[in-house]
Amino acid sequence: MSYLTLAITLIFVVIPLVLSKTLKLGLEKDTLIATVRSIIQLLAVGYVLQFVFDAEQLIYIFLMVLLMIAAATQNARKKGASIKGITWKLIVTFVFVEVLTQGILLGLGITPATAQYIIPISGMVVGNSMVLSILFLNRFTSEMTTHQDQTELILTLGGTPKQAIRTQLLNSIKASTIPTIESQKTIGLVQLPGMMSGQIIAGADPVQAVMFQLLILFLLLTTAVVTSIMLGYLSYPTLFNERMQFLSDHLEEDDED
Amino acid sequence: MLSLEAAIQFKNVSYSVNGDTILTDITGSFPKGKITTLVGPSGAGKSTLFKLCNGLKSPDSGEILINGKKIDDYDPVTLRRFVGIALQQATMLSGTVKKNISIPMILQGKQLPEERAKELLTVVGLDESFLSRNIKDLSGGQRQKLSIARTLVNKPEILLLDEITSSLDRVSQQDIEELIVKINKEFSTTIIWITHNLQQALDIGDYTWVMMEGEVVETGESSLLEAPTNERVRNFVRGEVE
Numbered sequence: 001m002s003y004l005t006l007a008i009t010l011i012f013v014v015i016p017l018v019l020s021k022t023l024k025l026g027l028e029k030d031t032l033i034a035t036v037r038s039i040i041q042l043l044a045v046g047y048v049l050q051f052v053f054d055a056e057q058l059i060y061i062f063l064m065v066l067l068m069i070a071a072a073t074q075n076a077r078k079k080g081a082s083i084k085g086i087t088w089k090l091i092v093t094f095v096f097v098e099v100l101t102q103g104i105l106l107g108l109g110i111t112p113a114t115a116q117y118i119i120p121i122s123g124m125v126v127g128n129s130m131v132l133s134i135l136f137l138n139r140f141t142s143e144m145t146t147h148q149d150q151t152e153l154i155l156t157l158g159g160t161p162k163q164a165i166r167t168q169l170l171n172s173i174k175a176s177t178i179p180t181i182e183s184q185k186t187i188g189l190v191q192l193p194g195m196m197s198g199q200i201i202a203g204a205d206p207v208q209a210v211m212f213q214l215l216i217l218f219l220l221l222t223t224a225v226v227t228s229i230m231l232g233y234l235s236y237p238t239l240f241n242e243r244m245q246f247l248s249d250h251l252e253e254d255d256e257d
Numbered sequence: 258m259l260s261l262e263a264a265i266q267f268k269n270v271s272y273s274v275n276g277d278t279i280l281t282d283i284t285g286s287f288p289k290g291k292i293t294t295l296v297g298p299s300g301a302g303k304s305t306l307f308k309l310c311n312g313l314k315s316p317d318s319g320e321i322l323i324n325g326k327k328i329d330d331y332d333p334v335t336l337r338r339f340v341g342i343a344l345q346q347a348t349m350l351s352g353t354v355k356k357n358i359s360i361p362m363i364l365q366g367k368q369l370p371e372e373r374a375k376e377l378l379t380v381v382g383l384d385e386s387f388l389s390r391n392i393k394d395l396s397g398g399q400r401q402k403l404s405i406a407r408t409l410v411n412k413p414e415i416l417l418l419d420e421i422t423s424s425l426d427r428v429s430q431q432d433i434e435e436l437i438v439k440i441n442k443e444f445s446t447t448i449i450w451i452t453h454n455l456q457q458a459l460d461i462g463d464y465t466w467v468m469m470e471g472e473v474v475e476t477g478e479s480s481l482l483e484a485p486t487n488e489r490v491r492n493f494v495r496g497e498v499e
Contacts, residue, residue: 153348156311158338158411159364167350244333245313249275 010035052115061115065122069094072130080137084250089234090133096230097129097223098122110215121219124195128180128220132227135176140232141251143168144239151246161240169236173228180224184217193217261288263322264415264447265310265340270319272305279305281471283319287415287464292441292448294462294479296455298493301468303451307417310449312336323415341413345420347404349392354378354403357392361410369410377406381436398429405436416440418450422457430454434461455482455494467493 013035020027052060073090083089102118102125104110111117144151147168154164187193192200195216199209239250263286270283280302287293295303308314309321312333321328323340331339338361349357355374362369375385381402387395395403401421408416418437422430438461441448452458458465462479467490475487485491 149346149348150350152313153350154360154364155313156337156342157361157364157407158334159360160334163364243312243315243329245315 049115049119052119056115061118064115064119065098065126068123068126069098072126072133076130076133076137080134081141082137082252083141083235084238084252086137086235089231089238092234093133093227093230094126094129097226098125100226101125101219101222105219120195121216124216125219125223128223129227132176132180132224133231135179136172136228136231137235139175140168140172140235143172144251145248148246148248155244155246161236161244161246164246165236165239169232173225173232176228177224180220184221187217261286261291263287264289264324265449266322266325268320268322270309270316270321272302272309272314272316279471280309280316283473285466285473285476287447287449289324289447290441290445291463292437292450292461293464293466294458295449295451295466295468296453296458296482296493297466297468297474300470302471303468304419306468307342307419307449307451310415310417311340311342338411339413340415340417341408341411342417342419343401343404343408343421345423347397347400347421349400349403352392353388354383354390354392354395355388357403358388358407358410360407373410377409378403380409380440381406382432396429398425398432401425401429401433402436405433405440409440412444413446415447415449418448420451420453423453430457437461458482469493 013031016031017028019025020031048064052064069091072094073087076090077087102122105121106113106118111121144165150167151164155161193213193216196209196213199212200206239247241247266286267283270280271278272280283306295306297303305314309316309328310323312328312331315329323331323336328336350360355371358374358377359369371388374388378385378387383399383402383406387399387403392400405418405421416437422433425433434457437448437450440446450458450461459479459482465477465479465482466473467475467481467485467487469489475481475485475490481490482494485494
């Protein structure tokens with residue numbers, strides 16, 4: 001695709017702008033910001049990727065993944081409800097999920113150890129893990145706030161913190177992973193996954209594209225489940241002190257909700 | 258009161274949340290094997306005092322002794338089984354009566370034998386057919402009785418009751434009062450009971466603490482409520498402070 005063709009596609013930005021202006025939806029500013037940001041960010045990533053692919057140096061791959069994890073942590077921290085000291089817990093979770101998935105993929109020789117594979121797959125894994133973290137944290141803090149009486153009940157009856165938050169933790173893990181599992185049930189029926197569509201448009205064999213997409217789907221299942229479980233078990237001890245007292249002030253609910 | 262052996266003893270206990278003082282310099286004791294009622298206007302710090310006794314909160318300063326031993330020297334789990342608490346809202350988990358009454362045993366990785374469950378229900382005046390009933394089908398009074406039975410599973414030596422009859426009708430209220438007196442007599446359980454009902458405090462309590470604005474204003478035999486020496490308590494008893 002040439003830059004001229006790309007420029008013509010801006011017509012798809014003009015349509016919502018005109019509609020927003022006509023109907024006074026007030027979305028013009030955000031639409032423009034989103035357009036400019038996506039152009040700059042994606043082009044920058046494109047050039048960076050080109051450089052990393054050409055350089056064929058592991059250190060650049062490593063730095064790219066590190067950058068993804070840093071951005072994901074920053075975003076999850078900002079968008080999700082929070083628990084005291086959440087930053088390092090998010091970092092540990094993202095690093096673990098990345099090491100686990102890449103370890104399996106590279107260790108078993110499923111994908112080659114090149115930037116072309118490692119970086120996009122890491123992007124999908126860390127990105128998915130980030131979304132799951134936001135979903136999990138929002139649900140978990142809301143479960144803990146709503147059912148504070150149940151947490152205290154278990155503690156007063158001689159339960160441990162782990163027993164006191166068990167139901168809330170399991171509910172949050174389930175609630176945050178269900179969308180991933182459900183969306184996989186209808187995949188291909190309603191819409192084709194973006195990555196697979198991209199490969200097909202770029203001229204790849206559709207069956208090969210499907211096989212690769214399946215690999216990604218399975219990968220995202222692991223990512224979803226491991227992210228919420230890990231974040232859950234890393235987070236709950238922060239809500240209690242050594243005297244097994246519930247510290248409700250360590251829960252910071254999402255202001256944006 | 259201090260001459261009696263203390264189940265719970267406070268020595269200059271203060272507690273605050275985010276700079277707001279909730280309890281100031283509480284000193285005194287709850288005698289072992291007796292019923293002490295805790296009265297006072299809302300916001301006096303009565304419920305907070307309970308949370309300190311059960312180890313759900315720790316004081317900022319001062320000392321709490323349970324059976325003469327510092328509260329911090331108890332393992333929190335042991336302490337909470339030993340000092341049981343029942344609250345006004347009688348929180349239940351969804352499911353059956355059997356599931357709810359079994360919680361204290363399940364938390365210890367054990368099962369509550371059916372016979373014991375039935376026995377506890379009988380103690381609180383619920384017949385054994387309740388075991389299979391759903392929590393949703395229970396009245397306020399029945400939930401409260403179940404909450405007490407559940408607390409009794411741990412065989413607490415000290416039982417803290419926080420406004421457990423305030424939302425109940427007169428008949429259920431009397432049932433619970435009789436039940437608590439029975440538990441106190443039969444098992445020599447030390448009872449500390451927060452109540453808004455001064456008549457109840459007079460009828461049931463051996464001793465009474467009057468608390469106001471985070472302080473203990475007057476303590477003594479429950480009859481003190483009939484002729485308080487402290488003016489603030491007099492005003493409170495006359496219903497001028499609510």
